[in-house]
Amino acid sequence: MTNSIEELGSADVLLVTGSNTTETHPQIGRNILEAVDGGAKLIVIDPRRTDLAKEAHIHLNLRPGTDIALINCMMRIILDEDLADDLFISMRTENFIPLRDYLHRLDLDELSATTGIELKKIHEAACIYARSSKSVICYCLGVTQHSCGTDNVQAVANLAMLTGNVEKKHSGVDPLRGQNNVQGACDMAALPAVLPGYQAITDSAIRDRFQAVWKREIPAVPGLSLTEMTHSGKDGAIRAMFIMGENPLISDPHLSRVQETFENLDFLAVSDIFLTETAQHAHVVFPAASFAEKRGTITNSERRVQLCRQAIPPIANCRPDSEIIMELGKRLDCPGMDFESSDEIMEEISLLTPIYGGMHYDRLEQSHGLQWPCWNRDHEGTEFLHKYYFTRGKGQFTITRHQEPAERPDRTYPYTLVTGRGSYHHYHTATMTRNSKRLVREYPEALLEINAQDAKTLQLQDGEKVELLSRRGKVRITITITDRVQPGTVFSSFHFFEVPINQLTTSVMDPKSKCPEFKVCSVNLQKVKHD
Amino acid sequence: MQNVMTICNYCGCGCGVYLCVDNNRVVGSYPSRNHPISRGNLCSKGWHLHQFIHSRNRLREPLLRKNGELLPVSWDEALDVTADALHKSRERSGPDSIGVLASAKCSNEENYLLQKFTRAGLGTNNIDHCARL
Amino acid sequence: MNTNFIPATAVIREIIRENDTISTFRLELINKRVPFSFRSGQFCMLSVPHCGEAAISISSAPNALPLFDLSIRNAGELTNAMHQMKAGEQVGIRGPFGTPFPMADFANSDMLFVAGGIGLAPLKSVIDHCLFQSGLEADAVANITLLYGSRSPSEVAFTTAISSWKEQGIDCRLTVDAGDDSWHANVGLVTELLQKELITKNTKSLICGPPVMIRFVIARLTEMGCASHDIFTTLERHMKCGMGTCGHCHLDGKLVCVDGPVFSLEQLQTMDVMELGT
């Protein structure tokens, strides 16, 4: 997030797109609702009528995969209404003219038809967003998990820059990060093309700095992304894997291909707290300590680096992941694998990672964390990003064009399946939440959301089991009839291993971000015949 | 009974939560009121954060596959087998034949260590995690 | 120390398979701390190892003690584990709990029992008790009629008990939602069996079954002129303690575990109850 969570509560206009915030980021949802109760306007872009959409002044329930058309339409309206922030555009951005010319060539009625939303509603939303100088955009995986995810994000950025709604308190573009430490895992360069702090691996000067500390040469060529690894296949490049606390055999798209990869690996080691579906395929399984049994920092969605304190010693014969890695490191002659504490590891991180330069345990111990960039001990951290300048200098406008999702409904597969986190009570592959009695009680089984109209056509009753099929596989799932989804669209989550919904999803990815298109795939539903 | 301040292990909001510890068992989760995110409340997952920690389904021993079955072994055996297998794969098919997945559920320090191990120890940049899932 | 959450241990003496999903478990307490007695309509909290507790109504009559029956449908984690158990194994019992049927008020009455599926279990206790009383004193109750509905012929449960009741002169009328070649009795909803001639001024009606069934049977009985103080039902609710503290069985200011599970229609009419469709 470029803003702090707390700032959302005082924004005047909140545009939330592709995020079921009250369920997936409850505290951020709380701030948004506080803003709404204080008089702020809320615009929600989501194909589903989520709980937050019900609170919205305008809910733009677009056809899945038409985000760019919708944002372009809004920008064109903003230009037509003369609501663009010309001063901001001239001072802080570049490449605006081509975008402006492109937008002028678009046909508003056509764009509106593409999105399936009436133009009047889009018009109203665009004006509300552009008229305020405290407008903030929150987006989540509903924007990124598309074959055009990078362009979707660029479109959102264009919209914010066009109206000058960046670079100040209460206005900006906020990607909401899902997992408790997905931000930190990125910051720490658990990514194939960067070193900690987003420093390019291809830059030899940067590599040199790391090599000086690590005492080893670092390969200069970016590695493979997650899906490239898990989809490498039977005779793929990947022969052995080490997996720490992830469950790709449930979470990754097009599962049959992932299974093929895993079944043909020469070696797989998994470190986890439960025997996940992935761990069940491993040659070696390490019992890891849970978050309550170790010390370390995690970084939340607003870049706040916070200290997790150890509550109890590791249970049974478990060990923290850090110990497991260092033990393996020592056995493979990797230098610098003899840290005595997480405090000592952070000392090396802050040395090599400028944005973490001021992250010291004594400071984290005394506070509720520090927000990066935090350059040094005297720096108090950064509440919101892009004050005075963008990371790359001037903000860059780029034309984004609507592109249809990789798969479109057809006769055989007439429905669009959207996947995501489906329940407030569960998390990701639910390895932890399904081991919590209360959460299981609240949401015991996988459900497929379907509109009443579709249920009627298919003669389905609420609570009935159906077979859900795509070109790649099929699952059996219980349906729930709800007005949360539009006719033609069905929704489900990937929390339940009994209903591996990713058997169905496509492995088409955004070419730049490598983010899979979880939000659109074509499916069909069939009544299950009673035996 | 002791209250240990930590950060919730579920979503990216990052609530400040007290784990209530009694006799080395976590028996409760309670929100911090002064913490800027939790502000005195947690979601349903946070309020039941303590429930999975002592689950009977937790892994308790290192496991090694022998004749198709995962069986408990010592830490040394599990680590030796793993180091040996990674070493062999690197020797035989090159460092880029190894893939490593880090975790958005683990700490910064652990993720840092794992990418350091991958890059400096194994000699590959094949490291990623579920950021996009 | 008072230990009201510590169950007594009971041994499964016999298991009677009632249909594919319902079995009756005949139990006997082996380490009771206080004498165990109960009245028809009451329930127990049953413990199954590692599965916690569930509220189950007692389906046998008090005169069968020290043996008592729990008839259980396999519908969840605990009941599924129970169905895996064998005679000789042990379970935990707390109770009995709840307000029983007002048996004293039934003297000399015409008894009409209307049940659906597993709902016959608590009524079975009353029927057996009425028959036992009849053996002791001639005017215990007048006529006994049972209307029992099941979804299909294979789901008809308690067949042994029903044939024994028939032999003892009870008018048992069975119906199924959908019949097959083997089925020669009625087909249709249990409400369709509610004929005028079954109702007298002296009839007490006892109903138990799925909420929808209870609703329609009550509506039909009322339509036929039964007074609300002559109609009784026993409600099923999620329960955790059985003693009026956990709060799960709340019902418009009352608690089913202590104020019920047996209610007269007269009582229910003052409340907002799912079974009445309000």
Added chain:
Amino acid sequence: MIDLQEMILEKDRLIPLLRKLKKESRLIAPVTNKHGDTLLSEINNIDRDTIDLDRQPQNSLKSFFLPQQEILAHYSVDTTGYNFTAPEAAKETIYFGVRSCDLTALLYMDLIFSKPAKDASYYDRRNRSVIITLGCNDPFANCFCEATNSGPYLDYGYDLQFIDLGSSYYVAAGRRKGADLLNKWDYFFRTVEEEDQKIRYQLFLEARGRFNRNIQVSHACHKLQEEEVAETIWEKLAGRCYDCGGCAYVCPTCTCFSVDDMAIDDSHGTRIRSWDACTSSGFTRMAGNHNPTDRTRHALKQRFLHKLKYDYQKHGKASCTGCGRCVDICFGGVDITTFIEMFTRDAS
């Protein structure tokens, strides 16, 4: 013999007194920790753990008398059979600095856990407890205990009640155990002068005038006896309830609980009692998916009616003690004061 009913304790004598008390029992008091949170906590070292009497503790006595998770029984399943054993007995504990609202809540719990049989674990802890309250001279921002008749000072129910007179405490014994303490440690105290009485009375009047919020609790209770709440109100509230359960968990009088087994291995386990919330759909759902409560419309109905209608009917008093803990923490901004305001405003 109770002869020392009311005494004065100079503030300098407080720590010496507590030091003595701590020798004989466990001592629980409000402590502000380094994270800025005030929690009722066990005092391990009376000189290091600074007792904070100026801020409202975030947790109430419920955390101790009905803990978030407690062991009701240990069980074993082996060749000798299926056996249950009771948990360990509670420790003698003195609770110091308890606010009036929280003691009122405890008295309510005494009632709930006494019928039809006394709850063994609850009463074991209760019988081994001494409650020393502190009258509120300066109500906290969200408090409305005056409206619920549970503060700022109390007339009964406490073992001892402390009132801060500035440089000393006015200490009154309300129950036997409190009087015994006064008798036992009489040399720390002095007798009450007329001046002390005057100051106490003046402070009480001032405290009553200091409430920020004027919540029409008794009006709502009366009105609920006479009329139904409009469905639209329930639906509006339910639409904003996001099922966290937080209001019930922080509430000192929400006593709903669940009982579950937690297996340790194949042959051992514990039976656990844990906090539950009537606002969640699993609370009433039965096997076969029947649910007598429709969460989408009535998520908060039982909670509010229980506190303001049913308990008023049964005990002549609402079971909200005005502690204000649920105010401000609701994700959807629909706490009990929102309901009372909606319902009572609806009248005019």
